[in-house]
Amino acid sequence: MPISRIYTAASASRKKQALSYSKGESNLGPTFTYGKFNFDYSINFQGLKLGFEDKNGIYHYKRDIVGWKHESNIATQTGTFYLQPIEPLNLPDNVTDFIEIEFKEITIEPDGKAVVFLTIPIEIGVFLEAKNGERNLLDIVTFCHPKFSLYGAASRGVITRFHKSEVYAMPPSVENYKEGLLRLEIENDTDKWAAVGRVVIYQKGLNLYYDETTVSACAKMIIRTRDVADVVGIDQPIREGMTQCLQVFEQRKTTPFCNIEGALLDTTFTMDMGMR
């Protein structure tokens, strides 16, 4: 059954809005099951072997993904763990705070609006949770090949986690262990035609959600001039019933998004070095 859009809110205001796109069925093979599990868990999925062994009260965590291994011991009586999609900014190292998605150019009419779907790379976080709710990140794995890029000039640009995506008018089926869907709302606030071929998002503002088949996020891009646009993440899933993911990401305290104490002020990134 093809994925169909039941309701869109393209004409709604900028306020948080209810969106719903039907789940449909993935025709891309098996889907990865995210959620909360007990320590008797073990999985062998698309080359990822992950599981816990009980060794007299100490759980031995083992992970292997195409020869890339990690092992750890966990002492817990009542703990559980989560497998959740997380922002793709941790592997191979925490290099940047920004994600850049390049896509086929879209030209938008003056004062026009477009809602498109792009794919975003994801990583999978393994979180431990104690009885008191305290969480700890145990491991991160990914099925994606990380690639970085530079948006702007070397002197005043930003390093970005690069991803290339097709443009979809409707949410496509994606492999939920590799990629998520980004619902991008583009508003052209100018009185001229504007072309957009990339979006750079400050990841702290981008909240991921997941359900059985899909990982999603939403963002908004407002074109201010022909070469300048503001991009901000919107904290909402693409359909109801999705669960919000835990965030691993800790922003650098010296970014312009924070005050002197390091508190996050704003998550809007101004793309002032072109959008193509």
Add this chain to the structure above:
Amino acid sequence: MAEINTTILDSFIYGQVTVGNIVIFILLLVVTFILARAVSGVLIRTLAGKTEAKTIDLTVKSIRTVIYVVGIIVACTQLKIDLSGLLVAGGVVGVAVGFASQNTLSNLVAGILLMFERPVNIGDSIVVNGTEGYVEGIGLLSTRVRTYSGLYVRIPNDSLFTSEITNMVSNVARRFDYNISIRYTDDAKKAIKATKRVIEEHPYALKNPSPSVYVDNLGAHGIELKVRIWSPSGFWWDARTELLWTIFKALRQEDIDVPFDQLTVWFGEEDAAKLQSSLEEGTDMTVEEILGKSEKAPENANSGRV
């Protein structure tokens, strides 16, 4: 009513000091206190993240003390306290101390200027006067650098300020180059394709600016390829150390190899024999063309007959 107030303010408390003087004295102290607090706040905000916390603390306390001293001296004039002797003595001491600590003051001023100009930050990888390493701390008088081999180097701020500083990580991305030679018998186009494929797979080789691989020179021993790669400043060394070997392995897989330095020695008899055989086979080419098209071109030959 105003007259009564004026009378109260003009009434003497002791000596020539009136109530008005006391009020102004207190007001000046309050203004001094507020000014010192405000300047401290601005300084903390300005210097935060630019230098070490203890240096910020010392700077703020020093400037606050100076404001207090100046404020108290100005306020004391309201109490008709003659501080001219103290000021003269202070001036003389100041000049003496100034001469004695000329270098120290020079370093201090340079330290303050460095905090504002910020050519380097803590953690940056820099090169100053031949010293290469990471900035460990920026103090008021000196800057501490840990060299790549783990040595501690203290650079006086005056020296740092007047020197040429190369900051390796000031910009978010930087470029590094390789020169790779392949044999004349290898296909340069194939080598470029294989090299680009390896670069594309490396996460720290930036997508934009895109890497550039091209034939840079036809050298004495082989075709010289130039490889230019942009990488995040903090990770360029990782990329540089990993990529060269990976490129080499990829080239080997394509049967492309690095040329060994070689010298082809031509003997006159051989030349003549080859030429004769070519001519006998029937060709329209000149002698120069025949020899020039040969891989073992006579330009490489030892002209001295043995």
